[in-house]
Amino acid sequence: MMKKLSVENLAPVYFTVALFVIWEAACRLFKIDTFILPAPTEIFAAMVKYWWPLLKNSFVTLWTTMAGFAIAVVFGIALGVVVGWSRTIYRGLYPVMIGFNSVPKVAVVPILIMWFGIGEVPAILTAFLISFFPIVVNVATGLATTEPELEDVLRALGASKLDIMRKVGIPRTGPYLFGALKVGITLAFVGAVVSETIGANAGVGHLMVQAGSNFQMPLVFAGLISLAIQGILMYAIFAVFERRMVAWAFRSSQSAGG
Amino acid sequence: MIVLDNVTLTYPGRTGPVTALAGTTLNVRKGEFAAVVGPSGCGKSTLMKLVTGLIRPTSGTVSIDGAEVKGPVKVAGMAFQHANLLPWRTVLQNVMLPLEIVEPYRRRFSRDKAAFQDKAMALLNVVGLGAFADRFPWEMSGGMQQRASLCRSLIHQPALLMLDEPFAALDAFTREELWCVLRDLWQEFGFTVILVTHDLREAAFLADTIHVMSARPGRIVETRQVPFLRPRDLDVCYRAEFTGLVHELRNKIAEVRQAA
Ligand SMILES: Nc1ncnc2c1ncn2[C@@H]1O[C@H](COP(=O)(O)OP(=O)(O)OP(=O)(O)O)[C@@H](O)[C@H]1O
Numbered sequence A: 001m002m003k004k005l006s007v008e009n010l011a012p013v014y015f016t017v018a019l020f021v022i023w024e025a026a027c028r029l030f031k032i033d034t035f036i037l038p039a040p041t042e043i044f045a046a047m048v049k050y051w052w053p054l055l056k057n058s059f060v061t062l063w064t065t066m067a068g069f070a071i072a073v074v075f076g077i078a079l080g081v082v083v084g085w086s087r088t089i090y091r092g093l094y095p096v097m098i099g100f101n102s103v104p105k106v107a108v109v110p111i112l113i114m115w116f117g118i119g120e121v122p123a124i125l126t127a128f129l130i131s132f133f134p135i136v137v138n139v140a141t142g143l144a145t146t147e148p149e150l151e152d153v154l155r156a157l158g159a160s161k162l163d164i165m166r167k168v169g170i171p172r173t174g175p176y177l178f179g180a181l182k183v184g185i186t187l188a189f190v191g192a193v194v195s196e197t198i199g200a201n202a203g204v205g206h207l208m209v210q211a212g213s214n215f216q217m218p219l220v221f222a223g224l225i226s227l228a229i230q231g232i233l234m235y236a237i238f239a240v241f242e243r244r245m246v247a248w249a250f251r252s253s254q255s256a257g258g
Numbered sequence B: 001m002i003v004l005d006n007v008t009l010t011y012p013g014r015t016g017p018v019t020a021l022a023g024t025t026l027n028v029r030k031g032e033f034a035a036v037v038g039p040s041g042c043g044k045s046t047l048m049k050l051v052t053g054l055i056r057p058t059s060g061t062v063s064i065d066g067a068e069v070k071g072p073v074k075v076a077g078m079a080f081q082h083a084n085l086l087p088w089r090t091v092l093q094n095v096m097l098p099l100e101i102v103e104p105y106r107r108r109f110s111r112d113k114a115a116f117q118d119k120a121m122a123l124l125n126v127v128g129l130g131a132f133a134d135r136f137p138w139e140m141s142g143g144m145q146q147r148a149s150l151c152r153s154l155i156h157q158p159a160l161l162m163l164d165e166p167f168a169a170l171d172a173f174t175r176e177e178l179w180c181v182l183r184d185l186w187q188e189f190g191f192t193v194i195l196v197t198h199d200l201r202e203a204a205f206l207a208d209t210i211h212v213m214s215a216r217p218g219r220i221v222e223t224r225q226v227p228f229l230r231p232r233d234l235d236v237c238y239r240a241e242f243t244g245l246v247h248e249l250r251n252k253i254a255e256v257r258q259a260a
């Protein structure tokens, strides 16, 4: 059992290594030009060589992402609570939010750059915009779907709407919220990088654009890989956080009694 | 004393108005154990919501102890077919939930928490859940969850207990066990009970009075006093008078279903 589990746990490592090996082999076998697709060894060499610019720009991307995401969490929860407060507001606003959410955020970046100039602000705002709606929608859904019978029990005890929110609505929103945070952080990351590629003077996106215009393809790919690593790390952090905070939701779904 | 005087309730409904209750008149004395039986969809759950003030009647009046019910009554205990426990709280914390809401407990909650915990533990011990207080609801069987739900509806010592098919989802043995638990709790605390049920034996075993409702739109078509002496033992269910009463109730419901 233990052995099987550890094989399963290591599977992602095996797959990643296998992917790089195949990639490397393909590059050598078919003599693929570095300007088209650099081999992993070249990419890692670039990562080692340019470790300082990569690290510096990663920090910029990381903090803009986090700043945008933090704003999204605060406003997302606040608006989610407002929307989830009454079924009428929920029904009325839900389609509007879906509409807003389907506007491609990339299209907004040039506007943001015009408003706020080249720099970190557009990246923060894009990260915010892109991760904001999933949080609102999930918090609102969690609140609006409180079991009516449970609400009756509490109202017959004289509970106010606020009591019901505090004791039932908000705690039961937990799984929805953490699910949304997990997805939201990766989205925020995408938003920040997209904005950096369009117009910025720092960040991994900016670094990649510059490297691209200098034909330093290995460095472009090194940027991509460092983005992927950061994305995976952040997702993992929030997934662990989710498991910790709302363990009951994971375990109660496998409950025996009705 | 609970009085429903000529109460009619019409839901707006998505496909036109639905009259759930029409001219329902019902009296329940203080401390009485009343059962309401009737065909499915006749408005029993609606009746419960009217008594607790969760909905207002379209016409007629509902009053408790002489005062008209104009909003949620505030101190009724309720339990339903589904236990509806909060999965993020332990059983003990679930049972204590009403104390965090109902005055005067609410005001004193943080100060007297230890005392309230003892109170909840005592109640859990009565229903045989003492050893499971620190478990989560999803670690327990349906019957155990229902016991906890019963404790939650009684922890604040309500004057009125409303039960809407509380034992419907349980197996026959667990159900009879919980009948006895409820019987003992009622005998000890003396609250008023309105029990909605589809199980006529349950009504006959537990109640002082059984009200039979007609098919929708519902009203009370017959009220039967249950003559068996208290304290009742499960053996009473095997007596000829008991079986006779259940049989008559069954026929009455079959009749009102036919009439619909
Ligand atoms: N919110 C609502 N809107 C419209 N109609 C409703 C609503 N709630 C209940 N009804 C209708 O009112 C009638 C009575 O409903 P109620 O839930 O009181 O029945 P019940 O006697 O409890 O049924 P059951 O025994 O199946 O639980 C039903 O015909 C139902 O369709």
Ligand SMILES: [Mg+2]
Pocket: B044, B045, B046, B164
């Ligand atoms: Mg019902």
